[in-house]
Amino acid sequence: MLGTIIGAIIVGAIIGALGRLLLPGKQNISLVVTILIGIVANLIVGWGLYFLFGYNNNNGGIAWIGILIGAIVAALLIVLYGRMRGGSRTV
Incomplete structure (x- = not known):
């Protein structure tokens, strides 16, 4: 359980x-x-890939497609977060 939480934090930080x-x-x-935001993006992409395509990473290794799509989703979430905060940061 603790390893899963630490793993989610590390992957969330990377994404x-x-x-x-x-x-x-x-x-x-x-x-x-x-x-x-990285953790939320990773969850969204993981669930999306699983439910749409049946894709999961139970074989081990690194899920590169999930990380790449997760980074794009994280970028979108960062933009949304910035706009919701009303900051001067606009894209």
Whole structure:
């Protein structure tokens, strides 16, 4: 259980960071928000890939397609978060 939580935090941080790298300029969000957005993006993509295509990563290894799509979803969530906060950051 603890390993799953730590794994979600690490993958969330990676996906959130990749999402921020996809966006030009500086995003005014904290590391915690970046990780949370990455976790949410990873969950959305994981569920979406499973329900739409039956894709899962039970074979082990790294789910590269999930990480790449997750980074795109995270970038979209970062933009939405910035607009909901009403910050000066617009894309």
